[in-house]
Amino acid sequence: AQKVTQAQTEISVVEKEDVTLDCVYETRDTTYYLFWYKQPPSGELVFLIRRNSFDEQNEISGRYSWNFQKSTSSFNFTITASQVVDSAVYFCALGPFGNEKLTFGTGTRLTIIP
Amino acid sequence: EPEVTQTPSHQVTQMGQEVILRCVPISNHLYFYWYRQILGQKVEFLVSFYNNEISEKSEIFDDQFSVERPDGSNFTLKIRSTKLEDSAMYFCASSPKGVASPYNEQFFGPGTRLTVL
Numbered sequence: 001a002q003k004v005t006q007a008q009t010e011i012s013v014v015e016k017e018d019v020t021l022d023c024v025y026e027t028r029d030t031t032y033y034l035f036w037y038k039q040p041p042s043g044e045l046v047f048l049i050r051r052n053s054f055d056e057q058n059e060i061s062g063r064y065s066w067n068f069q070k071s072t073s074s075f076n077f078t079i080t081a082s083q084v085v086d087s088a089v090y091f092c093a094l095g096p097f098g099n100e101k102l103t104f105g106t107g108t109r110l111t112i113i114p
Numbered sequence: 115e116p117e118v119t120q121t122p123s124h125q126v127t128q129m130g131q132e133v134i135l136r137c138v139p140i141s142n143h144l145y146f147y148w149y150r151q152i153l154g155q156k157v158e159f160l161v162s163f164y165n166n167e168i169s170e171k172s173e174i175f176d177d178q179f180s181v182e183r184p185d186g187s188n189f190t191l192k193i194r195s196t197k198l199e200d201s202a203m204y205f206c207a208s209s210p211k212g213v214a215s216p217y218n219e220q221f222f223g224p225g226t227r228l229t230v231l
Contacts, residue, residue, distance in 0.1 A: 045222035
């Protein structure tokens with residue numbers, strides 16, 4: 001069975017602080033994909049990143065970075081120098097290779113205080 | 115940039131009525147999905163659709179639900195007899211898997227908020 005845990009329900013930080021959102025997953029599959037999606041107050045789901053289980057290289061995209069640790073089944077997301085526009089709910093998701101179903105975590109509501 | 119579109123953005127219906135939620139996936143995508151999100155909760159998979167048939171469905175997707183691709187562009191979710199607990203945001207998604215990418219990278223539409231009274 002697939003499971004994604006986002007233990008942080010809500011986080012508030014002051015603008016320009018760095019913040020890390022945690023994601024821990026469970027799967028019996030040896031090959032799978034991990035994703036992060038952003039859900040701003042307007043409600044849509046915005047794709048941020050996909051990571052394959054066989055690629056443990058960390059990734060940086062502007063102020064965003066992702067740390068994938070297969071040994072601890074974690075795929076954490078860090079925003080550096082946070083901005084008010086980063087305020088949203090962030091979902092981590094797991095997708096087995098060859099399978100169509102994404103399993104989402106319960107999300108972390110991030111509030112950036114100006 | 116191509117995007118998934120959904121109509122209507124908000125649908126209000128009476129319990130027991132049928133509703134059809136419409137989606138236009140990204141044009142060269144071959145895999146289509148419906149998910150739902152009850153207010154304040156996580157996003158849950160309902161069904162995936164490929165090559166004009168359901169490829170996977172969850173336990174939520176019971177006989178009250180059906181999906182269809184009536185033409186080359188639309189992808190619909192029908193709820194035959196709505197219940198109060200069907201009130202949720204319904205997201206359509208499509209994936210370029212098998213076309214532009216081997217990866218199941220799903221792009222979501224803006225959602226339809228369904229309210230059952």
